[in-house]
Amino acid sequence: MNLRRLFFSVILLAGCSISVIAQQTVSGVVTDSASAQPLAGATIRATGTNAATATASNGSFSIKVPAGVETITVSSIGFKTQEVRIGSTPINIALVGTAGSLNEVVVVAYGTRRKGDLTGAITSLTAKDFQKGNITSSDQLLVGKVAGLQVTSGGGSPGGGSKIRIRGGASLNASNDPLIVIDGVPVDNNGLAGSSNFLNTIDPNDIESVSVLKDASATALYGSRASNGVIIVTTKKGQAGNVKFNFNTQASLSNVPKTVPVLSAAQVKKIITQYADSTGDNNYVDLLGNANTNWQDLIYQNAFGTDNNLSASGSVAHIPFRISGGYNNQEGILKTDKFSRVSTAINLSPKFFDDHLAVNLNVKYSHTHNNFANQGAIGAAVSFDPTQSPYATNKYGGYFEWLQANGNVIGTNGSAADPNPLGLLNINDDISNVDRMIGNIQLDYKFHFLPDLHLLVNLGLDRAWGQGHHYIDSTSSIAKYKGGIFTDYQQGKSNVLSDVSLLYNKELNKDVKFDVLVLHSYQDFFSNVYNVPNYNQSGQVDSTTIPTYKTDKPEYRLESYLGRINFTLANKYLLTASLRRDGSSKFSPSTRVGYFPAGALAWKLKDEFFKNSNVLSDLKLRLGLGVTGQQDGIAYYSYLPVYYQSTSTAQYEFGSNYYYFLRPTAYDPNIKWETTTTSNIGLDFGFWKNRISGSIDFYEKKTKDLLSVVPIAPGANFDITLLTNVGNMTNKGAEFTLNLIPVQTKNVTWNLNFNISYNKSKITNLLKNPDPSFTGIDVSNIAGGTGNTIGKFAVGYAPYSFLVYKQVYDQKTGKPIEGLYADLNRDGQITDADRYYYKKPAPDVLSGISTQVTYKQWSLGLAGHASFGNYLYNNFYSNSGVFRALQNPLHYIQNVSVDYLNTNFSNNQYLSDYYIENASFFRLDNINIGYNAGKVFHDAASLSITANIQNVFVITKYRGLDPEVSNDQGIDNNIYPRPRIYSIGLNLNF
């Protein structure tokens, strides 16, 4: 393994003068960039002509090039085709393997490896594999593309974040997010004030590849942060040679594919009138208006967006570089929502001292600007009375509001109970600016006296600064009681990394190769938090919001040592063994150090048993075992006994003076990370020169010392629950990936990629002293009532399993009978003990499929993903599908879901299994059509044009708006609709 090869995977002769002779003979050698071995049988064609030849067994070629042709095209199956400008001959060309090719170089933890030599469960994607279309945030590139990886966007907000899960997540209360590493720098993905998604600060156009590390043998090098998998993002590098430009631009139009089905104005009117007629109670019928307002239509819009990226790559003064600039501007389909980003990425990769010192410098900077719409308008529009017209003459900005007799809005704490959605959107000034710079410099020094020994240094810095304000004018129904609510905020974050390592790489003879890495790593995460009070329209400070502390500086550090050995025997047996030692400031001196070992073995069965087979091109067995940890999501100082001062609104009066509180916090001095042991067995296969290739993996993850908030004896500590290491859970699963090239002819290529994965999570223990009467921990708060929960962490069940009453249905009509549940324990009464476990939010099976057909210059692609066995709690139906919601007890009318027509429930039946719905689905994410126009502008440039439709359709039985919900709890409450996006793009190379 050699870091240099990543950065110099393409070696081109630098600097050239274009010859203008009539015909010339060009010669050179073609090699495999990964192995540096000569490549036989590669095709060399004078670009745009029929003149062609093939390389000899030593990789050499010689071709006569007609006049006027300035480049040759070099291609070979399994490699990326390259177009090389003819300079001085001979030309040496190193071809880079494509996905599916065993020679492809894959970025792994602390290095790179040939795909054929991988020992762990790793999937690598490059630009051609990514989701296509108008993609604002890089997490969306991966949707449906990797077996065992689930990426679920939080909704349709531009630039919004996603839930990312690899193999289901290994934790209950700590984070289940994977570790994200950008160009070798593990980044803090916990967000920043003013940023809706920390990953949207990276321009997807600048991303070269993404590696998804799934099993412990692949991730354990990241030690205490690796239990949920690792995603390594590598950005594009400069390619030596003449300076080439690439311009990529897209324009998109987004619309709302579907709104929440609610009652019409006529239906609302009818139901309320009937009630008044039958009861004589005219309290509500008097409130009805005469309008027919579709509130959801009023808050959504067709949204435009553009995405532009211009990059230049080549060499200047023998220094390979790449520089790019991007501008993205995206409106939200919710009115007033807007995201824009200006970004730049610079990469320099010079070499010094006869190539003994390779330097790779990356600087990525972005400025994002958000206009956040008040997303409360979504729920408000769904439930606002359709018989009212949007506007009225009142003191709330001219928007109709439900008023009391005294002219104030109905509601508690002075805020409106059901505010006008347009008022929420329009009387709202919520903007933020986020600046982020991620820079790192990597040095690879090959010792002069011992070239097999490398000194590798990676110094990284990730700095981010978010600031913004949220101003709600005093005319707003939600802010009038305070005379307007004005908030300013800012936060800074920085993350410093220093990795220093020695790599010894030795090929003893043809059969024995090994490399050894030892590394020291130090990383510091630091935040600057500023707390400021709110103020009102006239600038008066809201005394109840005066912070106790004006600033805070949370910080955590990690210091690590690691060692790794890769050993290859006879090019058939591959062994990897590693050990990482992590020390974390989050834990006490006695518990802060942990060791994370891992080992993996790969056996190239193809070379052992089928060496001469023409059918079988790859067969490799992989076995991996490793231990990882998880400490993300744990408070920084939770092992320390500390007292905190209260806020100004939490004081007590003695005499006539008020005194702040000092309160001790509950703490566990022995807290430490969660530990996950993962075993993985995998088989990689390929047939017919990998026209059919794929892999199959089986895994088991066992997590112990789960960080759980568990009940503790009252009086034993300063709380009744404590975050401590108790509990175990397991994840078991299988993954299957298949890549097919069913057709590959001169004019037509058809690619088909399919993946499917199965995962089952189960909690196996939650208590220090197992107690059969312990029923578990209530989780998953729902909207409606106070403190109602629908889910459980319970032994023997998947996390967040739903615990519900079994609904009884009318046998004649099939309708649920209100409040009637099965008496499951047959004690004659319906109590909490009659609730039963029914389904869970996490899917059993995830699948992704994508296909691309290329015919001459045209291409057509489809990509979709599916999820099976995932259930949702339809909280919108349970909270809003009842008569009580229609005639709100606070004396106003709300619209309700059409489910009311099915149930006719008068009161909420929150805990009925009626509201647990199968949310399995298939979503066609993308249809794209491309046309490669080839040379344009008198051959000065090459052009391709694409057209995309994203979020084409969803097939599901789920009755709510969208079966894909990004919370782990599986609770659906009117998400921001995911838009359907139509876009056209243009890509110009010159």
Place this chain on the structure above:
Amino acid sequence: MKNKILIPALAYLIIVFAASSCAKKLDLSPENALTPANVYSSADGYLGVLAKIYGTLSITGNQGPAGSPDIGGGLDEGSQVAFIRGFFNCEELPTDEAIVAWNDQTIHDFHNLSWTSSDPFLRGMYARPIYNITLMNEYLRESTDDVLAANGITGADADNIKETVGEVRFLRAYNYWVMLDIFGKSTFITEQDQVGTSLPREISRDSLFLYVESELLDIQNTLAPAKTAEYGRVDQAACWSLLARLYLNAEVYTGTPRYTDAVTYAKKVIDAGYSLHSNYSQLFMADNNKWNDEIIWAINCDGVNTQAYGNTTFLVHCASGDDHDQYGVAGGWNGYRATQGLANLFPDLSGASDSRALFSTSSFGTSESQIQISDVSDFNNGLHVKKFINIRSDGAATSDPTNTFSDVDFPVFRLPEMYLIYAEAFLRGGAGADAGTALQYLNAIRARAGASALTSGDLTLQTILDERGRELYWEGFRRTDLIRYKLLTSNTYLWPWKGGVPSGTAVDDKYNIFPIPTANITANINLTQNQGY
């Protein structure tokens, strides 16, 4: 060229390795937190903890009104771990004095007398006093003579802190009394039990009674004399008041009557110089801190500085609907009202013949049909109590300009309770009392309310119970009173929706005590369940 890069690179390496061998850099501490040593190094630190100890009865966490709760566990901060709200739910909601319209989890089980050991409200109500006691024990450990000296606290500061020890022990006894009354027994921890070391023990009802009694007797002379402590702090009279209340219920708690002691301590309070405030309704208004001639000890609430959703803010909001302006708040919570049972105690509901009949008449009225509760979830039904209101008697503005949070202090002990204890203990055979004085006390209370005087023939236990209902309703006494009169679970006295039935029904006697929350028994094997659960 070669050296220009190589040397700095190597120099950097050496620095990094040297720096990294220093393990200290992983010892980080939070910017804004104080270590226990910092806290207990100054008198101000002690005062901050003392404020917290008192404050736990009023508000729920370190941030008002919510956001940094003392007690987690998935319990709702506003409704489930607040002392006053939880106490109210346990002591009033199971009785004829209160019924709730909301659907929050198991909240209906209170009035239905059908609660279970998995009830989250009960989990919160068990946790609150024990949490408070855990804090107090920590304070007491830091306040012994030796520790004060070791912490460098001397002179007047040390003397002041030593004087607070009695107060804190009183508050601990008060919290244990709450456990004694509601759960019948308790997790038992004292300053001897360090935090985080071992599982706490359990104490039986008999032993807990003796402990509370002995603590109160032990500290009574260390407290400030009656009426001399600064407002908000407890004094001798508070201690005697709790003793009187404890002795009145001793027969329920231990099986052994202590009515003579009840008379003795009620008398001590009565003789300490308190007097009835002229206007009953003003005792529950936003400026009721002025009436400390009658109010012996109250839990302080303030609309700006002491905010919570579970102190008197709850009492003023939960009872109001569209008529919330008359409660001095900007919105009603449309939740709690009383049943016919409370209405029956008053000859008329307008307040004309008894000014303690503080009921809403604007939005809801007090007609027969209005008071009938046909649908528990419909707040419009029932008798709407307008006793606690966030309006000042002097007409000035309350402190919260948004009219959300209440200034009303919650009276824990008022002089009339002592009058009533005196009379009842006398009727139950307590020595040292006489009928004439008892009647005189009762008539003093009634006279203040403009109610007609009783005669010696009226002096019966039922009269006392009814008078307690009229005088003390919604102040957290009713369940204890009904149990003492054996009326809570029996079919002797039924009220609407008792036992979950519109006309009321008897329930199992186990409902005289609340169950120990199962979660606590799971977490602490030393705890045992109450009979019947």
